[in-house]
Amino acid sequence: MPIDAAKALAAGPRTGEISWTPKDVLLYHLGIGAGLPATDPDELRYVLESRLHVLPSFATVAGSGAPGVISGLSMPGVDVDLARVLHGGQALTVHRPLPTTGEATATSRVVAVYDKVKAAVLVLRTEVFDADGPLWTNDAQIFLRGEGGFGGDRGPSARTEPPAGPPDRTVERAVREDQALLYRLSGDWNPLHADPEFARVAGFERPILHGLCTYGMTLKAVVDTLLDGEVTRVREYRTRFAGVVYPGGTLRVRMWRTSGTEVRVAVSAADRDDAPVLADTVVAHT
Numbered sequence: 177m178p179i180d181a182a183k184a185l186a187a188g189p190r191t192g193e194i195s196w197t198p199k200d201v202l203l204y205h206l207g208i209g210a211g212l213p214a215t216d217p218d219e220l221r222y223v224l225e226s227r228l229h230v231l232p233s234f235a236t237v238a239g240s241g242a243p244g245v246i247s248g249l250s251m252p253g254v255d256v257d258l259a260r261v262l263h264g265g266q267a268l269t270v271h272r273p274l275p276t277t278g279e280a281t282a283t284s285r286v287v288a289v290y291d292k293v294k295a296a297v298l299v300l301r302t303e304v305f306d307a308d309g310p311l312w313t314n315d316a317q318i319f320l321r322g323e324g325g326f327g328g329d330r331g332p333s334a335r336t337e338p339p340a341g342p343p344d345r346t347v348e349r350a351v352r353e354d355q356a357l358l359y360r361l362s363g364d365w366n367p368l369h370a371d372p373e374f375a376r377v378a379g380f381e382r383p384i385l386h387g388l389c390t391y392g393m394t395l396k397a398v399v400d401t402l403l404d405g406e407v408t409r410v411r412e413y414r415t416r417f418a419g420v421v422y423p424g425g426t427l428r429v430r431m432w433r434t435s436g437t438e439v440r441v442a443v444s445a446a447d448r449d450d451a452p453v454l455a456d457t458v459v460a461h462t
């Protein structure tokens with residue numbers, strides 16, 4: 177059986193050491209489209225090592241290859257075809273600002289398996305600590321097409337509409353044609369994002385963008401637009417991947433300030449009739 181929920185949930189945590197350097201942070205920032213225009217002082221904080229600030233969504237790729245990245249998909253009770261895997265959602269809690277250089281311990285385990293009948297949804301939690309204590313917690317929701325129907329708990333429904341009324345701010349961000357090719361160098365080498373033949377087998381007309389690339393692009397847009405570019409103000413950031421993004425397209429990012437410490441966000445593909453891309457998206461901040 178491809179998904180054995182009981183076995184996946186009973187499996188002990190996987191632990192590994194991770195580390196990163198400013199070069200990894202710079203590469204990640206470039207992969208989510210930072211650095212344009214190259215002379216903009218606000219952009220230099222993302223792409224120049226002497227001024228480097230770490231966008232918290234870097235936590236989703238830090239120490240690639242360790243538990244929690246693609247290797248997180250090979251675990252007890254989970255034996256799935258990569259072509260059926262889509263990233264369903266992501267929730268990040270930042271316990272402390274991310275340093276530009278780090279050595280930490282990452283522990284991952286499956287905390288939930290939901291049966292959506294036509295799919296299974298796996299929630300993989302990764303907790304990261306360094307010598308000074310907790311750094312961040314990441315929950316990845318992995319949508320496994322065709323793997324449901326095992327009689328499990330259906331779990332929560334993902335149907336939240338964006339807040340009523342016009343957004344406080346709307347910005348657009350171009351997705352470069354080579355965005356996925358650059359982004360994948362931060363650690364997610366899934367061929368779905370680079371190999372046209374693999375993408376076709378997976379049911380797409382061409383390679384799609386990594387969900388976590390859209391996730392990072394969106395957080396950067398929010399931080400730059402509403403948080404004065406101060407990356408350390410982000411406390412939590414969660415989203416659901418509601419539709420695919422193709423390289424070469426344009427993200428339309430709508431933002432609602434719902435309180436002094438919360439921004440709700442909806443992202444659509446401006447080049448594809450405003451099709452929803454990110455839903456149920458919240459940035460909690462100081």
Ligand SMILES: CCCCCCC[C@@H](O)CC(=O)SCCNC(=O)CCNC(=O)[C@H](O)C(C)(C)COP(=O)(O)OP(=O)(O)OC[C@H]1O[C@@H](n2cnc3c(N)ncnc32)[C@H](O)[C@@H]1OP(=O)(O)O
Nearest residue numbers: 244248262263264292316333334366386387417418419420
């Ligand atoms: C450790 C990290 C590992 C990371 C692994 C990932 C590796 C990466 O390289 C892979 C990627 O980046 S893939 C790219 C990013 N993801 C996407 O583009 C997916 C976009 N979303 C979709 O296509 C559809 O929403 C789709 C297909 C997701 C769902 O659409 P439908 O099939 O039409 O589903 P629908 O009928 O609307 O709903 C069925 C039930 O599922 C729940 N649901 C819907 N979307 C969900 C989502 N995104 N996440 C979780 N649950 C979701 C619905 O609530 C519904 O359940 P219920 O009936 O109980 O309410």
